[in-house]
Amino acid sequence: MTIGSDEARWExxxxxxxxxxxxxxxxxxxxxxxxxxxxxxFRTLAAHLGIAGEPYVRKEGDSDRDRDLPGFA
Numbered sequence: 299m300t301i302g303s304d305e306a307r308w309e310x311x312x313x314x315x316x317x318x319x320x321x322x323x324x325x326x327x328x329x330x331x332x333x334x335x336x337x338x339x340f341r342t343l344a345a346h347l348g349i350a351g352e353p354y355v356r357k358e359g360d361s362d363r364d365r366d367l368p369g370f371a
Contacts, residue, residue: 344350 341350
């Protein structure tokens, strides 16, 4: 093998990897947007059901055993 063919092979591999990385980043952005939409949907649903009208704040003196979880009796 000559040095030129090795360099050409590496250039092709690098271009391929860059394209794959570009595609993965685009997919990652799509997933992030989907997760953001899911979070918004769950917040809206929780507010509609009345289980998350305000954020849960742990009361002082609560132990893990008897703490009050929002939406659960």
